[in-house]
Amino acid sequence: MAPARRHSPSRRDGPHESIDMTTSASRLSLVGVSKSFPGIRALDNVSFDVRPGEVHGLLGENGAGKSTMLNILSAVLQATQGKIFIDGQHVTPARPADARAAGIAMIHQELQHIPQLSVAQNLFLGRPLTTAGGMLVDRRAQERRAREILAGLDPRIDPRAPIHTLKVAQQQIVEIARALLDDAKVIAMDEPTSSLTPSEFESLAALIARLAAQGKSIIYVSHKMDEVFRVCDRATILRDGRFIDTVDLSQITEDQVIAKMVGRDILHERHVTHARPEVVMQVEDLSDSGLIRNASFALHKGEVLGLAGLVGSGRTELLRLIAGIDSAKSGRVILNGKPVDLRNPRSAIRAGIGLVPEERKKDGIVRERPVSSNIALPCMGRFSRFGLVRRRALHAEATSLMKKMGMRPPDVNRAIGTFSGGNQQKAIIGRWLAADVDILLFDEPTRGIDVGAKSEIYDLIAQLAQAGKSIIVVSSELPEIIRLSDRVMVMREGRISTILNADAISEDAIAANAIPKSQGPLAVAQSIEVLS
C-alpha cells in the first residue's frame, strides 16, 4: 500500500534519532508505568511522552499492553507503579471522572452513548446545563452549546437528532465533541477507524489534524499501519507489555515499525498458487432483491479468489448469498456439478460451503460456549451417536485442529469468548475444517486481529488452498488481497466489474475497476488514494 504519507519515509536502516524523554515541553508524560494482574505483567516499566499538538501512535500486537495503557490513562485501571504527568503536574486519577477532569478524554472503540437520546442530550449526559435553579434541564442552552462545538467539527450534525440516526462516523464526532466540551488536553482514540469507510477515514484524519493544530494532543491506537503513518507524527511501540521504542514516523518505514512490533516481515512473503484447472463452483447470474445483480464467476479447486471493491459495493452481500444466509432472487450456484440449495445456511453447509463472517462477535461465535462446541455446531451429526454427543471424539478432534493452528492456550473446553480475536478466528476456521467443506468464504479475515496472528491466518489460507479447498477472500486491504489471491474479482455497485488474472493484479487495476463509472478521472485518482 502506498499511503499518502505526511512525510516521505526515509529508507536508511540505521538507528533513528533517540527522542528526549525528559523534554519539559511534553503535554503528557508517563514514567515507569507498570500494571500487574494476577499471573500477568500487562505493562512493565513503560515510559513515553506526548507533546502538545502531537498525534502520537500507540502500536503493538494484541497483548502488547495498548488497552491496559489506555485504561490506565482513563483511570479505568490503576497503575501498580509509575507516574503520570500532565503539563508537568503529577496526576493520580482514581476514577474515570478524575481523568476527564485532569484533561484526558477517551474515545472508545465501541462508542458509548444512549441511542434514543439526542446528540445534545448525549453530549451533556451526566452534567446537564440547567435552569430554574437546577430543577430543569435547559435543552435550548444545551442545543446551542452543542451547535457551537459541532460547528467546528461537522456542522451537518443536528444537535436535536436522536444519536442512533447518525452514521457511525458522525457518532464518533459527537464523542470528540464531548471531549472538547470537557476541555480535554489529551484525546485518546482506541481503533477509531474500525467501522469507518475510507472516505470517512479521510474526514477523521483531517479533523485530527485540525485538533492537533489547535494544540490538542492525540493518542491514536490502530492496527492499520498505513493509517498510523498517515495520521501520526510519532509512535510508541509496545511488545509484551514492554516499551520497545518511540519513533519519529518520518524517519522510519512501515516495515521497520512492523519488525519492531513482531520481529519479522509478513506482507512481503511471496504468493504461491495452488490453483488447479478444474472448476469446483460455478456461480450463475446470482441476484438478490437489493444490490447484487447477475453475479457470474467460476472458482477452481485450490484457488484463492480475492474479492475487492469499495465498502458498499456488495462484497459481503454476495458472500452471504452464496452461503445461503440471505435469500437470492434469481440465479444459482453449482457445486461439484450439482445445484446448491441456498434456502438457508444449513443446506449450503451440507453442500460444502462455509462462511467465516466479518463480525466475529455478532455472526461468528457463541461466546459463553466452549471452543469445542463452537467448532462442532455445523456437524453435530459427525460427533454424535445414538443421539448423544461423543465428547471424547469431539474433544480430541478440536484439540488436534487447534494445535495445528497454533491456538493459545490450546484448551478447547474454555469459553471461546475468553480468547483473543485471532484465536477465535482460528476456531471459526477450524469449524469449517471439521465440517469438511470444499468452499471457504472469508469476509475480512484479519479485521481486528493483530499483526502476528494475521500472518498465521495468511499461512492458514495458503495451506487450505494447498489442501485443495477453494477460497474466496473479501478484504478492504489491498496489500492483503494481493498477497493472498490467485485471481482478484472486483465489484462495483453490486456487479462484478472484472476478474483480474495473476499477471494483471495491481492496486491501480483494482482501484480503476472499483470506482463507480459515473465519476471522472479525478475521482478515480482520489479513490485510489482512499483505497490504499
Add this chain to the structure above:
Amino acid sequence: MTDIPTSTPIRSGPRINLRDAGTFFGLVLIFAVFAVLTPVFLTAPNLINILQQSSINACIALGMTFVIISGGIDLSVGPTAAVSAIVGATLMIAGVPIPLAVMGAIATGMACGLFNGTLVAIAGLQPFIVTLGGLSLYRALALIFTGGNPIFGIPTEFRDAINGVVLGVPVPVIVVAVIAVILWVVLNRSPLGEYILAVGGNPEAARIAGVPVARTKITVYVLSGGLAAVAALILTGRLGAADPTMGNLWELDAIAAAAIGGASLMGGKGSVVGTLMGAVILGGLRNGLTLMNVQAFYQLLATGIIILVAMLIDRATRGRA
C-alpha cells in the same frame, strides 16, 4: 483490541458447576435455618413432603429452563396445564384407557407448545407476547369447554397411581426425577442441547454455523407444553379433579425456580440441576414458613426476598458482565 485474559472473566463450560454449587449452598443454608427454627422441618417425612410439594413446580420449571436457555420465555404454562388436564380428564371419564388418556393430555400440552413455538420461530413474534396471548387463549379454551366447572370423577386407578409410593418415595417425585435425568442428558450430552445453548447464546451466529434455529426453538416450546401437561396430570391425580382454573401463576414460580438455579433470561445459560434445587428452595421455604405458622402474606414476602437475594448474589459472584 488487546485482551488481558484475567481482566474480563467469562463463565466457561466447567464453571457452570460452580454456579450449581452456589445454589446448593443456598439450599443448605435455608434448610439449616429452618432446621434450627422448627425441629419438625428436618425429618424424613417432611423432607419427602417438600419434594412432593415441589414436584409440580419443578416439572414446569424444567421446561421453562429449556425455553429460557433458548432465549425465550413461556408464560402460557399454567393455562396449557389446565387445557391438558381437561382433555386428559374428559378422555378418562369417557372410558378411554388411562395410558391413552395420559398420552392425549401430553399431546394437548405439546400442541399448545407447537402453536407457541411456530409463532415464535416461523412468524418471528416475540416469545413474551406470543405466550402472553397463549396464556389467555388456552385459559379461555379450558373455561369455555368446561363452562368454568371442574371435571370430577377421575378414575381411582389413575388417582392411586399418582398418589402411590415406591420404596418410600412418592410417584410424582419419581416421575420428575426421571424427567430431570433425561433432560440433563439432553442438555449436556446431546446435539439438541448444544443447539439450544447456541441459539440462546447467539442466534445469528448459530444460524450461520448451520444450526436449525427454527426447529430448535419449536422443540423447546413443545417440551415446555408437554411438561406442563405432565404437571397437570400429577395435580389432577392428587386432587381427583381437573379444574379449568388450574395453574394460575405457575409461570412465575417456574421462572423463579429457573432463575434461582442460574438460568439467564438473556438466554444461553441455565442448568437442570440448578432449576431442581431452585424449585426445592422455593418449596422448602413455603413448607418451613407454614410449619412456623407464618401467615401466607409473609410467605409471599419471603419468596420475593429470596428471589431478589439469589439474583444479587448471582450478580456479585459473576462479576460485572
